Each structure stands twice: as structure tokens, then as C-alpha cells.
Amino acid sequence: MAARRKANRILAAVLIPITLLTLAGMAMLWPSGSKEGISLANPYSAAPGVTFDTGTIQSVVTENCMQGAAQQGPTQQGQTQQNPGQGSDCTFAFTEPDKGGSPVKVVINPDVAKSHGVKAGDQIRYLNLSNAQGAPSSQGAPAYIFVDFVRTLPIVLLALLYAVVVIAVARWRGLRALIGLVGAYFVLASFMLPGLVEGKPPLLLALVGSTVIMIGVLYFAHGFSARTSTALLGTIFGLGITALLAAWATDAANLAGVGNHDATTLVNTSSNISITGVILCGLIISGLGVLNDVTITQSSAVWELYELAPASSARKLFTSAMRIGRDHIASTVYTIAFAYAGAALPILIIVMLYDRPLGETLTSAELSEEVIRTLVGSIGLVLAIPVTTLIAVLVVKATGVRPAAPAVGITETPVPGPGTTDGGRQLADDVDDTGSLAAAALEGRTRRASDGMDRAEGDNGAPTTRRGRRAADRG
Template sequence: MAHSHSHAVVDSGPPRRGLAATLTVVVLAIAAVAIAAMVVLWPDSDQVPRDKNPYGGQGVSTIGAKVTGVDPFDCNSGGEGPDGMPQVAGDCAHITATTDEGTATFDLDAARFKAGIDVGDEVKILRIAPEGQAVSYEFLDFRRGVPLTALALIFSVLVVVVARWRGLFALAGIAVTMLALTEFILPAFLAGESPLPVAIVGSTVIMIVVLYLAHGISIRTTSALFGTLVGIGLTGLLGYGATAWTNLSGVGSENDQVLVATVPGIDLSGVVAATMVIAGLGVLNDVTVTQASAVWELRALQPAMRAGSLFASAMRIGRDHIASSVYTLVFAYAGSAMTVLLLITAYQQSLGTMATTEELGTEIVRTLVGAIGLVLAVPVTTAFAVLLAPRGEHDAPTASRGGSYAGPVAG
């Protein structure tokens, strides 16, 4: 009976209707403010740049094709290009492919050919048909729809099989996140809205929905939510200050320059700060949920533990989680920026020299700001969880053991 007794205090102990009602009002108020801010920041459809597809000009269309022939030829590739940058040495290739319209032919430069293309590959090509001129074709990309869809299905099935309902709700959370990104955050950036408020508001709405979907409606989840929201706010402030302090303009690559030329009204410096908030959401959510769960489990094991001792015990768990999460942020960047890191090594430049460049410096600042926000969120979430967790005999003067409450934010 000892096991059921300890969990009675934590999970189904004295009905905490007053606390549950108060937290429900607070969460609903936060959600209402976030939604109202989203409505204010929501861009008008005519403010979002449209028809900026560089492959959608007059007479230009994208079609599917299947490679039927690969014929290498010497194109004198190598040395330096006209811009002084090194060129890939080697053969180019003459490609023959079949389309719904018949046969298409086009050439691949040495870099693309060296990357690999074989007979049977499914590709996307540009059909260029200027008025009054012959039709020509250019390679655009490989067709990856089938393998990407298959991987997504495998991932979804495994998540549901292993995590069951929690996994299904987590997938629903991913759908909500993608909807918020594509329908609100990205269009608002393009429409010239201030990126940081957009990111904070969008992230707040995402986290409210995702946390309760994936982890259930409870006081424990609410404590994690409070810590997450504080983390979002701190990361936003740090990102704003760090972006200005390090003079990050957001123009660090050719794609950035193309974006500025395509959407002149976009605030790329603000987008850099905003991405610091969005990039850290996943790890921040992981840490805050874990800390809240740690406090609840510790309270279940020792119902009479005093608040100070509970906080100290949970922080010992949190310090280990901080260390592993910081590594996660660094490894995630190292993996995504591998090409840049390889170039640094090939150029025999010191990391200190390259770290101050716009492209690499942006990622370093993003990682550091995300890590700082993450570290600060741990004690904040732990404090919220200790405050809201069911109290044991030393913390509560009276406690009837019966009853349960399944209200909107029950423990």
C-alpha cells in the first residue's frame, strides 16, 4: 500500500480545484493575449510578396523526367572561374531524359556531374520555351518526393507504435507547428512585420498547443509551459541584444542576397534574432518538460520533502540535462554547417578567424543565445514546478487522502 499512498499525494491526492481554476484562468489569459497579438501581426495577403519564383518566368515551366543516357565529355573545367573562385575539375556530361512530351537533352557542369547522376534517376528539369524560339532544357534537381514521403510515413508509424497516443498527439503538434510557420510566421517576415515579436508570439501559441497535446492537460504540464514561456522571452531579449552587439546583418550567403533583392522590405537582421527563438524551441521544450517531470517524480518518491530540498534535488538532474542539451545544440550546428567547416579546414584558416565572418558568426551567436536561454529556463521551470507540485506532509498542514480532480490543469 506504500506505493499507492505516495502516488495518492501526487497524482490523485487532495482535490486542488482552487489551484487548477487559477492556473486555467492564467493559461487562458496568456493564450488570449498571444492570439490577439497574432491577429494584430497577421499580414494582409496583399503585403506578402507573390510570384517571386525565379523559375516561373514567361515560357518557363518545371517538368519531371527520367534519365535515359549519361554521356561525359571534356569541358575544360578546372582552375579559377570568372569570379576568381575555384572550379571543380573534371568532365561535364550530356544528359538524355524522357518526359511526358518526349525526349529532353541538357548538359551538367562538372560539379553536378561529379556529385553523381545515373540512368534511371528521376529528375526535375526546366522547360524553357521563349516565344518564337526553340525549346531548351536545364537540370533543376532530383525528384525526392517518394523517398521523403516513405521516410515520413516510417517515422510516423514508429512514433505511434512506440509512444502510442502520446506519439499521435506529438505528430499533431508537428502539424500545428508547420501550420503556424507557413501561415503566420514566414508570411509575416516577408510582409515586413517586426520579426522578433512575430517569432515570440508564434512560438508562444505553438508551445501552448504542443505541450498540452503531447503531454496532457495537467498542472505539471502547466509548470513546464510557464518555464518554456520564460525561456522564449529570455531568448528573444538575448537574441535582440546579441544581434545588435555583434552587428549581424543577416546577409551572409548568396541566398541571403537573393532574398533581400527579391523582398526588399524584409528585415534580415531581425530575422536572425527571430530564428534564435525558433531554433531553440525543441530543446527548450525538452528541458522544461523533463524538469517538471523530475520534480513530480521526486515528490512522489518523497512526499514530505521540503521545497528547498526538492528544488536542490531537481536541479542536480537539471544540471546533467543542461550539459547534454548544450552538446545537442553544438552537434546540431556542426552537422548542418559541415560544408562550411570543411571549407575552413581546406582553406587552412584558423577557427578564430572564420568565426568572425557573417555566415559562421551568425550560427555561433544563434547557438550561444539558445544555450543561454536554455540554461536559464532550467532553474525557472524547476521553481515553477516546486511551487505547483502537490505538497507533502511537511508542506501542507492538512491533507485528506481521498478524491481526485480531472479538471483542466489537474496534477
């Protein structure tokens, strides 16, 4: 405990100024919350008399679009009415409103009907135009229009299952991680997003917000300890590298969000919003989770190896931990690449169908942002691993914990005390001889078991311990 307190004091001398500076920056950059000058129409706002209703589909039919819109009464399931002279076929869903009443005939969007389709039992949200002025049904247009599926139940079930699995496996720490995740999204929604809308500096906004998130999440989920502080220092270093690379790459690669419908919407919403700044902030935020993963893993690895063999040199400790880190680097690079590829899968398919050269495809406006996000995030986390490992080694060596070494010139081994054996005292020498921490630990356990057997066999009168044999030899 004394050694850990000493390590915490060393880390606090570095982390407290960083934390205070981050909080001061957050106070200076905190958005006002004003939405003045923003012109964005809410797609879910309705005109007088128009409402968004929900209901459950009872049956689905395919009918002529003009006739189907004119008929508001239900027909038999599967009935098809076609009149090529009056228009094409449309899909209609007879839906029972959740608020009660007779089933209504909801027209399904052609893209939904073709890609996913609807079936009986689906819960949907639809636009109710029947009470609007000049109801469209009287003009031959549909009075009920499909808007979206209601996904509340499956999402809630998945969220509950996720929480149960995390808490069952990680227990109290898993619960704290989930609560920390909620806090992280609060910082994102109340500080970073409004700040981007108001035109705050995106680089500072991303750095300050990400640092606050990591400080809160790491300490809340893993507790206040030297391990956590070491991981936090490595994470902050990785964030700095990622921010610098993201700022350079955004400007050098001219990432402007061209061709992105959402980016075009934001540009027309407010003159304060910079799409380049939004992309820059996104490049930094996207790597937070993986960066946190590798730094906390490396910090814990160094501590476990040190507790296994506290007399090992700093070089050997760093080398052993980096063997773990290199494996982690290899797997994490794949994780980032495949995560971004999965998110951009529709774009990948479209670009593939264009049959363009590979180099031109990867540097196109459609894929360049994903490629740069992968590269920037990967470089930041790869460099964070050796830095975190080095900081952890320096911290554990600065604690001053050392095994008791025998005095020079004394050949007799002291009597083992409770919980201490000859094999344990020779662990440091074993590390130097074998060059492997794991092998030294295994050999130490074997010797402890052997000493226990020797003491058990000592009842037969034969001196089996080394001290007993030396006494017998001198006698």
C-alpha cells in the first residue's frame, strides 16, 4: 500500500495539472446553447391537423396505386386489383391504430417494400393526413403514409441483454463502465455537439472533450490507482498524436464532406458549422474506445508482470510487456479497419460497382474519409502502446519495492518465514538465468511445492531442507 501511494503521488504531479487545464478549457469552450441563426426544418413536425400515429399491421396487399388510394375500406388479404391504364402497383398495409379505431390503409414506400418489405405483426409509424384541411384522400392521394418501423422493443431487449451480460461477467466494474458510458455520451451531447454547431475551434473542442471523457470513464470504471493513472497518461498521449495527425490529414487531403447528404444539410443549416471541423472532430472521437482498450491492457500487463517478478530489470519488464503489446497491436489494427469497413459497406458496394481502379477508389470523396480515419486512429493507438508501457515500467520501478537480497559473504540461507520460501527468494536469480518471467514464476511455484514436500518428509528423521543438509555436513 505504501508503494502504491508513492506511485500515485508521482502520477498525480503530472495528471492534476493536465486535469485542471482540461477543466479550464472546458469552461472556456462551453457552448451557450443558443440556436439563433439555425434554420433546420424538423422532418417530424406536422402541419395543423396532421399527426404521427403508430399501429400494428394486420394484412398486406398489392393494388393499383390510384385505386388503392381511393379505397379506404379493408379488402381481403392477398387481393390484387390492377388497371395498367391508371398507374402502377403499390403496397398497402391494413394497420390497426394503437390509439384504437378501425384499421387504416397505409401506403408503404416503394424502397421499403422492395428492400425489406412489411408483414403482418410489424409495428409501424405512419403519417395521418385524414384530418388535415383538404384531406388528400378526397383528391385521390393516400391519407396514411408509412414513415418508419417502431423498433423500441427489440432495441430495449438488446440493451437489457447487453447490460445483463456485462454485469454478469464484469460484475461491479461492468456496472461502473456502463454508467461511465452514459456520462461520456452526456459530454458528447451537451458539450461537443453544441460547440460544433456554434463554431467553436474543433481541434480544441475534440481534445478537451475527449480528455474529459477518458478521465471520467477510466477512473470511474477502473478506480483510482497507479494502473489507471498510467493508462490515462498513455491515452492522453495517443489522443495528442491522433489530434495532430487528424488536423494535418484533414487539411492535406481536403476532406470537405463533398457528396455527403448529411454534410450538405449541415452546410445549409448554419453559417457557423464547418464540415471540415466536424470531420476533424469525428476523426479524434472515433478512436477513443480502442485507444482506451490498449492503454488499460498494457498498464495492467506491466503491473502483473512486475508483481510476478519484482526484481526483474526495467529492460526485461518492458520487453516482456511489449510482447503482449505487439499481439494487441496486430489484432486492434484489424478491429479498426473492419469496424469502419462495416459502417461504410453500402458505399463500398456502390464504388465497387463503378469498376474504378483501386487507387482512385480509395482516394475518392466517398472513401477517403474512412481510409484516413482508419490510418489516423491506428497510428495513434500503435504509438500509445510503447509509451504506456514505458510509463508503467517507470512507475512500478519508482515505487521502491525490492525483494530482500542476501548479504554478501553469508552462505547460510535464513529460515523461511510464513509465506516465504527458498524458491521465492531465488526468483530474481531465476529470472536472470531463464530470461522469461513466466518460466521463472513456474519454477518458483515448483520449488515451493518441493520445499513443502521436503518439510513433510522431514518427519522420517532425514534432514531434507538445505539448511538441515548444511548442518548435517558441518556436523
